[in-house]
Amino acid sequence: xxxxxxxxxxxxxxxxxxxxxxxxxxxxxxxxxxxxxxxxxxxxxxxxxxxxxxxxxxxxxxxxxxxxxxxxxxxxxxxxxxxxxxxxxxxxxxxxxxxxxxxxxxxxxxxxxxxxxxxxxxxxxxxxxxxxxxxxxxxxxxxxxxxxxxxxxxxxxxxxxxxxxxxxxxxxxxxxxxxxxxxxxxxxxxxxxxxxxxxxxxxxxxxxxxxxxxxxxxxxxxxxxxxxxxxxxxxxxxxxxxxxxxxxxxxxxxxxxxxxxxxxxxxxxxxxxxxxxxxxxxxxxxxxxxxxxxxxxxxxxxxxxxxxxxxxxxxxxxxxxxxxxxxxxxxxxxxxxxxxxxxxxxxxxxxxxxxxxxxxxxxxxxxxxxxxxxxxxxxxxxxxxxxxxxxxxxxxxxxxxxxxxxxxxxxxxxxxxxxxxxxxxxxxxxxxxxxxxxxxxxxxxxxxxxxxxxxx
Numbered sequence: 001x002x003x004x005x006x007x008x009x010x011x012x013x014x015x016x017x018x019x020x021x022x023x024x025x026x027x028x029x030x031x032x033x034x035x036x037x038x039x040x041x042x043x044x045x046x047x048x049x050x051x052x053x054x055x056x057x058x059x060x061x062x063x064x065x066x067x068x069x070x071x072x073x074x075x076x077x078x079x080x081x082x083x084x085x086x087x088x089x090x091x092x093x094x095x096x097x098x099x100x101x102x103x104x105x106x107x108x109x110x111x112x113x114x115x116x117x118x119x120x121x122x123x124x125x126x127x128x129x130x131x132x133x134x135x136x137x138x139x140x141x142x143x144x145x146x147x148x149x150x151x152x153x154x155x156x157x158x159x160x161x162x163x164x165x166x167x168x169x170x171x172x173x174x175x176x177x178x179x180x181x182x183x184x185x186x187x188x189x190x191x192x193x194x195x196x197x198x199x200x201x202x203x204x205x206x207x208x209x210x211x212x213x214x215x216x217x218x219x220x221x222x223x224x225x226x227x228x229x230x231x232x233x234x235x236x237x238x239x240x241x242x243x244x245x246x247x248x249x250x251x252x253x254x255x256x257x258x259x260x261x262x263x264x265x266x267x268x269x270x271x272x273x274x275x276x277x278x279x280x281x282x283x284x285x286x287x288x289x290x291x292x293x294x295x296x297x298x299x300x301x302x303x304x305x306x307x308x309x310x311x312x313x314x315x316x317x318x319x320x321x322x323x324x325x326x327x328x329x330x331x332x333x334x335x336x337x338x339x340x341x342x343x344x345x346x347x348x349x350x351x352x353x354x355x356x357x358x359x360x361x362x363x364x365x366x367x368x369x370x371x372x373x374x375x376x377x378x379x380x381x382x383x384x385x386x387x388x389x390x391x392x393x394x395x396x397x398x399x400x401x402x403x404x405x406x407x408x409x410x411x412x413x414x415x416x417x418x419x420x421x422x423x424x425x426x427x428x429x430x431x432x433x434x435x436x437x438x439x440x441x442x443x444x445x446x447x448x449x450x451x452x453x454x455x456x
Contacts (some may be wrong), residue, residue, distance in 0.1 A: 003045070003271070004053040004182050005092060009117070010099035011109045015138040019099060019165035020044060020057040023175070051179040054271075056093070095181055096133045097174075098155075102140040102162060106154050114155035132181040135160040136174060141167060193235065193242035196361050197272045199300075200282035201292055205312040208348035209282065210234065210247045213358060238358050248272045273299060277368065277409075278306045278361045278443070285313045285327070285345070289334045297335050304410045306364045306444040307341045310357065315347035340436060341443050364443035369408050372439060377403045377413060384434040390427050398422040401453055412447040420450040 008016045024044030044055045098117060100110050114135075121129040137149045140162035152160035161177070163170035198206040214234055234245045248269040273279055279300045283293050300307050311327060324345055332339060342360055346353040381403050390398040396419065403415040413435070417423060432446050 003274075004051075004094035006046075006053055006055045006095045006097060006178065007093035008055065008057050008097050008099055009113065011107070011113065014099045014101040014104075015165045016099045017057055019097075019136065019138055019163070019171075020055060022165045022168055022171060023055055046175075048175040048179050051182060053094070053179070053182070093131050094183070095131050095178055097136050097178075098133055098157065099136045099138050100152060100155075100160075102137040102145040102149060105148070106151055110155060114157055118156060133157050134174065134178060134181075137162045138165050140164055140170065146170075191244075193244040194278070194362065194365050195244045195246060195276045196358075197246040197248060197276035197279045198282060199248050199269055199273060199279050199296055201284065201290070201296075204282040204284045205348045206247055206282050209280075209310070209312065209346075209354065209357070210245055212348050212351060212354045213245060239362070241362065243358070243362075246272045246276060270299060273303055273305060276305055278308065278365050280308050280310050280357065280361065281341075282310045282312050283331070285311050285317045288327075289331050294334055297338055301338060301445055304445050304447065306368045306410070307338060308357075308360050308364055308443055309335070309341050309343045311343060311345045312348055314345045315350050315352060338445075340441065340445075360443075367440055367442050368410060368444040370411065370439070370441065371408050372405050372411075372435075374402070374404045376439070377405060377435075380434050380438050381415060381431060384431055388430065390422070390424070393422055396422055398427075410445050410447055411441055412449070415448060415450050416453040417450050418452070420452050423450045 008020060010016055023046050025046075044057070046053055046055050096117065098113065100106070117133055121131070121133070124130055135152050135155055135157050137145075137152050137160045140146045140149060141164045146162040149160045149162035161170060161174040163174055165171075198210060200206060214236060232247050234247065236243050236245065281293070281297055281300065283289055297307070297309075309331060311331070317323065327345070328343055331343060335341070342364070344353060344356055344360060346357065348354060381400055385400055390400075392398075399418040401416045401418075403413055406412050406414045415431070428448050428450075431448055435441070435446060
């Protein structure tokens with residue numbers, strides 16, 4: 001079941017980024033006392049009482065027009081900005097944290113935001129409203145501010161929760177109420193199809209490739225970046241196997257994400273990667289690999305998904321006999337943490353090598369599900385240990401007794417050792433390379449964990 005989405009909404013400088021950092025547990029957002037500091041999309045993941053959800057930190061609703069002329073609270077431009085942010089949050093989020101300032105008290109902008117949020121909610125058959133909205137009174141560090149929190153009942157959105165994003169006070173009660181409001185987790189329907197997500201920067205050619213793979217114009221194709229807003233599924237059959245193709249909105253680099261619709265479309269792209277078995281990371285050959293391509297690749301790896309790198313628009317590149325080799329070397333260097341992924345140079349426009357995309361993705365998926373016998377694994381690790389023993393640490397020597405594959409999807413290996421803390425991450429990488437040299441696992445990440453065991 002997809003993780004719920006929680007949106008932080010509110011005017012500037014009420015402490016949304018500080019609260020975001022507190023809930024996520026990391027300093028992912030830039031915190032500054034200057035209003036409007038949060039300029040890019042910030043997504044985090046929170047786990048509370050066994051429920052995991054995405055949280056979205058948005059830039060505050062900016063009460064200035066073009067950064068110069070202040071807008072009055074009742075001005076048309078200000079109301080438009082409030083309505084745009086509220087509408088997207090209402091449309092996309094499963095819950096909204098409406099953040100206010102306990103130091104400033106109830107302000108006219110708060111009343112404007114509350115009115116639009118309230119009017120935008122949908123009434124359900126049981127008489128409740130969706131999505132649920134929680135009034136968060138932030139900066140309530142002192143007892144006097146917590147005692148003053150009931151004044152926020154004036155917003156007409158129910159009980160206010162007094163919290164301190166700086167110190168964490170009151171966040172437990174808020175999270176308890178929040179996760180209770182989520183829909184009950186349902187058992188996912190049986191789906192045996194192989195899920196392949198097309199991901200990458202805007203205008204990398206994802207929709208064009210989808211149309212070529214499907215054989216008809218299923219997705220809107222436009223040279224304007226960001227045409228695809230949603231992650232859409234297309235189910236096909238290929239070589240007798242059911243395949244679900246997931247086309248996603250482009251992911252722009254930080255600082256280039258428009259607040260509102262595009263902000264949430266990026267989150268849906270990340271959610272599509274979570275759903276996928278194999279991700280096709282599309283790179284624009286005319287611009288080459290960028291830091292954002294590497295960022296997306298990192299997310300694919302964090303989710304332990306298999307990957308094929310698709311270098312698109314190869315027809316638009318001036319080439320000689322060494323061009324492909326040079327591109328390959330550059331991509332391998334920039335994606336050195338994923339040196340196991342295959343590369344395909346294609347043109348979705350002309351169809352060049354498009355016929356190799358699905359066979360490669362299915363091959364990668366097949367290797368993702370591969371299982372090795374315990375005898376084969378032990379042969380590899382003992383051979384590796386004999387060739388290059390693990391360096392000793394403080395007079396202690398790591399001993400590997402035996403290994404076994406405990407799961408596939410992704411391939412996960414358990415190695416029993418005398419002291420797990422002696423295992424260095426570089427040696428784990430060495431063992432991974434030895435396994436790959438023997439058995440491949442093309443395009444698929446390998447997870448190796450160690451477990452302690454006493455020597456007989």
